[in-house]
Amino acid sequence: MQDFQVNDNKFIDFSQNRFSSKIPKSIGNLSLIVYLHLSENNLSSEIPSTLGNFKNLLELNLSYNNLSGPIAREVFSIFPLRTLDLSQNQLNGSLPAEIGNLKNLEYFNVSRNNFFGEVPNTLGSCRSLEFLTMKGNSFRGNIPSTFSSLRGLQILDLSHNNFDGQIPKYFEMFNFRALNLSFNDFDGTVPEGGVFKNATVFSVVGNSKLCGGIPDLKLPKCKAEYSKKKRLSFRFKIVISMAAVLLSVISVILVFLVLKFLRRSKRVPVSSDSLHNLLWNLSYHTLFQATNGFSAGNLLGAGSYGSVYKGTIGQEGTSVAVKVLNLSTRGALKSFIAECEALRNIRHRNLVKVLTAC
Numbered sequence: 562m563q564d565f566q567v568n569d570n571k572f573i574d575f576s577q578n579r580f581s582s583k584i585p586k587s588i589g590n591l592s593l594i595v596y597l598h599l600s601e602n603n604l605s606s607e608i609p610s611t612l613g614n615f616k617n618l619l620e621l622n623l624s625y626n627n628l629s630g631p632i633a634r635e636v637f638s639i640f641p642l643r644t645l646d647l648s649q650n651q652l653n654g655s656l657p658a659e660i661g662n663l664k665n666l667e668y669f670n671v672s673r674n675n676f677f678g679e680v681p682n683t684l685g686s687c688r689s690l691e692f693l694t695m696k697g698n699s700f701r702g703n704i705p706s707t708f709s710s711l712r713g714l715q716i717l718d719l720s721h722n723n724f725d726g727q728i729p730k731y732f733e734m735f736n737f738r739a740l741n742l743s744f745n746d747f748d749g750t751v752p753e754g755g756v757f758k759n760a761t762v763f764s765v766v767g768n769s770k771l772c773g774g775i776p777d778l779k780l781p782k783c784k785a786e787y788s789k790k791k792r793l794s795f796r797f798k799i800v801i802s803m804a805a806v807l808l809s810v811i812s813v814i815l816v817f818l819v820l821k822f823l824r825r826s827k828r829v830p831v832s833s834d835s836l837h838n839l840l841w842n843l844s845y846h847t848l849f850q851a852t853n854g855f856s857a858g859n860l861l862g863a864g865s866y867g868s869v870y871k872g873t874i875g876q877e878g879t880s881v882a883v884k885v886l887n888l889s890t891r892g893a894l895k896s897f898i899a900e901c902e903a904l905r906n907i908r909h910r911n912l913v914k915v916l917t918a919c
Contacts, residue, residue, distance in 0.1 A: 576600040576622065583607070584623075589614040600646065601625040608652075610635045620644040624670065627651055637662050644668040648694070651675060656700075661686035672718065673697040682707045694718035696741065704729055711735075720744050720764070728752060728765070743767045750774070750783050847874065848883050855885065 571594050580602040588597075589611025595618060604626040612621070613635025621636070624646045631654030632647065642663050653675040661683025663669075669690060677699040685707020693711070696718045703726035704719070715738045724745040732740065733755030740756050744767035751774030756763050760777040772783040851872030852859045861869045867886040874881050886897055 571617075572596040574598040575602070578602050580604060584609050584628075586611045588612070591615070593617060596620045598622040599626070604628060606630070608633045608636065608647075612636055613638050615639055616641070618642055622646040623650070625649040629653065631655075632657065634659055639663070641665055643689075646670045647674065648672045649674075653677070655679075656681055656684070658683045660684050663687055665689055668692045670694050671698070676700060678702075680705055684708070685710045687711070688713065690714055692716045695722065696720040698722055700724060702726070715739075717741070720767075728771075733757060737762060739763070747771055751778060751780065848872065851881065852883055855883075 573591070573594055573596065576598045577600070580599070581604065583606035584599065584604055586609045588609065591597075592614045594615060597615070597618060597620065600622045601624070604623070605628065607630035608623065608628055610633045612618075612633060615621075616639065618639050619641055621639070621642060621644065625648070628647070628650040629652060632652060634657055636642075636645070637657065637659035640662060643665050645663070645666060646668065648670045649672070651674065652671070655678035656671070656676060658681040660669075660681060664687065666687045667689050669687070669692070672694045673696070675698065676695070679702035680695070680700055682705045685705055688710050690711050691713050693714060694716065697720075699722065700719070701723040704724060706729075708729065709731045712735060714735055717737065718739070718741040720741045720743040722745055724742070725747060727749035728742060728747055728751060730752050733752050735756065737756040740763040743764040747765065747768040748770035749772070751757060751765055751771050753773070753775055758775060760775060765771055765774070765778065765780075772781050774780050849855065851874045852870040855868075855870055859870045859872065861871050861882060863869070867884055870883045870885065872881050872883050873879065
């Protein structure tokens, strides 16, 4: 192809010819053109960076050639660009993040090339996209979450790549005219709303790890074992937690008789027989009532292994201190045994006696 010397022409269509060799760099001199179509020729080599001079370009079609190498990043500085067709070439490399600069892009076709790597999240910034096809490459990874912004998409073709992960459920909200996700490595459940209600509009064939979906797909049913185990595990944890709290309150309640009723103790001596009866007649219900249901208002103090509540027992209004041991705390039982051993061997007017345990 010879150097371009076209003047005063904003539309250049040299498609369906037999042009060969490479696109000359001098093409960048035609900075005022609006449409450039060079499709269906035998053009080779790389896309020249001088295409970045086309600041008014709306359509660039280089499809069906033998172009190679990566896409010149200067192409993504043509901000007015609405159509970019690079399909059916030998282009390679990853799709650059600069694709997100093309805010006005409506048609983007890079199918049947040798692109690889993950699709950049910035593609989700091209919110004017209506047609997007990337089929027949080696793109991999999940469909970017930013695709949820491409609500104007009507045609999406990601077939014959290496995409994986789950099919986005937000695709149910799109008004697709065609959705092709076939021959990838998607897994999980196929959504059933929106476009996924009509098997003639979308395709997921060639994804062996998919399940569910509408009956027309004839996919295996999704195994609910994982979700069921997850629910059972959650319930089991709740039951264990509740049992631990209940056990710590019911199974180990230490009752200390606080001899704070000095006046009453002087008038009403406690015999060993009555004390013995008191030891064996205490129940959890009695302690629960005595401490107003172990309320915060009756809390005397709390430590690493339990809490102490004040209470009143019997018709005489005998004051007691009730210690609730938390067995779920490591070392609590050992601490309690040591405390009982110490109180058994020490006598002092400022130390209360252990009366009973529940």
